[in-house]
Amino acid sequence: MKRFFIGSLAVVGGLTILFVGALVGLLILGASSKPGVPGNVVLELELSEPLVEYMPEDSLASAFGKEQLTVRDVVEALEEAGGDERVKGLVVKLDGAPGSTAVVQELRDAVKAFREKGKKAVAYADTFGESGSSTGAYYLASAFDEVYIQPSGDVSVVGLAIETPFARDALAKLGVKPRMSKRHEYKAAVNTFTEQTYTAPHREETERFLTSLFGQMVKGVAEGRGLSEEQVKAAVDAAPLLGQEALDAKLVDGLVYRDEVYAKVKEEAGEGTQLLYLEKYLERAGRPHRKGPTVALIYGAGEITRGRSRANPLSGDVTMGSETVAAAFRKAVEDERVKAILFRVDSPGGSYVASDTVRREVQRAKEKGKPVIVSMGTYAASGGYFVSLDADKIVAQPGTLTGSIGVYSGKMVTAEFWEKLGINWEPLGVGKNATMYSSDADFTPEQLAKNETSLDRVYEDFTKKAAAGRKMPLEKMQEVAKGRVWTGEDAKERGLVDELGGFPVALKLVKEAAKLEGPVRVEVFPRKKGAAEVLSEMLGEKQGDNSEDEGAGMRMTAPWEPVFEQTRALYQLGVKLGVVGERRQELSAPVPDTTW
DSSP: OHHHHHHHHHHHHHHHHHHHHHHHHHHHHHHHTSOOOOSSEEEEEEEOSOOBSOOOTTSHHHHHSOOOOBHHHHHHHHHHHHTOTTEEEEEEEESSOOSSHHHHHHHHHHHHHHHHTTOEEEEEESOBOSSSOOHHHHHHHTTSSEEEEOTTOEEOOOOOOOOOOOOHHHHHHHTOEEEEEEESTTOGGGHHHHOSSOOHHHHHHHHHHHHHHHHHHHHHHHHHHTOOHHHHHHHHHHOSEEHHHHHHTTSOSEEOOHHHHHHHHHHHHOTTOEEEEHHHHHHHHOOSOBSSSEEEEEEEESEEESSSOEEOTTTOOBEEEHHHHHHHHHHHHHOTTEEEEEEEEEEOOBBHHHHHHHHHHHHHHHHTTOOEEEEEEEEEETHHHHTTTTSSEEEEOTTOEEEOOOEEEEEEEOHHHHHHTTOOOOOOOSSTTTTTTOTTSOOOHHHHHHHHHHHHHHHHHHHHHHHHHTTOOHHHHHHHOTTOEEEHHHHHHTTSOSEEOOHHHHHHHHHHHTTOOSOOEEEEESOOOOHHHHHHHHTTOOOSSSHHHHHTSOEEOOTTHHHHHHHHHHHHHHHHHTSSSOOOOOOOOOOOOOBO
16 A cells, blocks of 8 residues: 555656646746747838836736837837847837827837838828827827828818816806915916916916927927928918828828838838837847846826825826835945936826935935936826936927926815705714814914915925925925926926936936946836736735835736726715615715825
């Protein structure tokens, strides 16, 4: 019996070894049979929707499925391809703008750098706008060697516009009273609720950044198409243009169909040329910046919140959680391989406290001898600027919207609204200011004074820290603050940013600050999580050994959580109205977050 038992174990062990060996063999075979980059290739890119700035490394898409193409993906693929002899050119099909003005400028820079390596870039669209503006898409196309549309296409480069809703009167009819205060006159976020039209500062601010963005677009198109700025402005004022009119105005190089464009591109690239999607090329050829001293790349994307960063797999939205970003900085500082930090910020702001948490880690990294360079994306405004202000250098695109050094806070008083519905919310509290943040009662004079004092404190702290971080006299900082949004172009003139550009410019400054020569390795912090980790975290299991490990990860929102949250909110409303369950007596002491 003993011999039989031992023999059985031996058989099981042998089969296990064979199974593992076969599995390893299959993995090796799969890796070795992975397709490479053809010897003569033209990269192909289709842009039909905005590129994302940041796809969390531990998101569901990253762990289980196809990742969305990011701005960095396109920029680095073109950088790698520029020095790759196998790559002969690039053809891009445009079906709308790939993002904001800043994103378009980042891509334009990458395309121009690709062309400077002797590679040809061609842009094609069936039309630039059909019953709508396509200024952004054409602005990108103008950076290419050649631009084509099909014969039935138009060029609707009609300029830039913005529509701002003002709901003061509508709220008054509903019985909703906005009780909002701000610092200072240019902090326009609350105007939607408190005004019925633009205030003078709000109009001045908006018209200025629109004018700045328009000027950048006109200059870029003029340079790209070999026209004067006056010719470009005349074309904009005459738009939308029919295809032949666009051809006559030298905005496009031909009226041809897709098959003709792609055949021409392949013919010019040489016999045997194949097309290869840009994302496939990046996957096979790899990213640039793979060897050398390590530079940590940390993303701060989305609304700034306390706690951990979150990613919603349904909406695609991400938040910049102060715990996550702060922990990523600490990990980078503790890592002896890391010589400097590139902090990519793309945020319209959020919590004051959370912003200060992240700013503190930027400051600590510098104190530990790790230079920090900020690269701004579409936005780095208000809290987005707060987290950036202590960096060694700040880089922004000319079209980045930044600044907004100011704060607002308050509440909506909804008692009259509920009264119109026949519902009476009657707050009770113990403590003089227990109901201060209740939406059912207006501020008392004393409570209003406290709110105003809080805003003064935040604004004073913001401007002092900004002045110190930018090495600027406080009086000068106060002149450019006041809650005003600036384009990157205007912000540089006023000392709020140091250089204009994108990833490549920021990386150059990183190397200079850290005194690094030659190639560097860019590594994203925090590290990427595996599929098992993401899944177990969604099920509620802690992944780190301590708060440092746990905080450095992205908090994934399970697909079912939004449904549960909405159901829970409806249920709680029903409880309060007495429709379901019993109405419980609760001790409630909400802590407000100053949003700015």
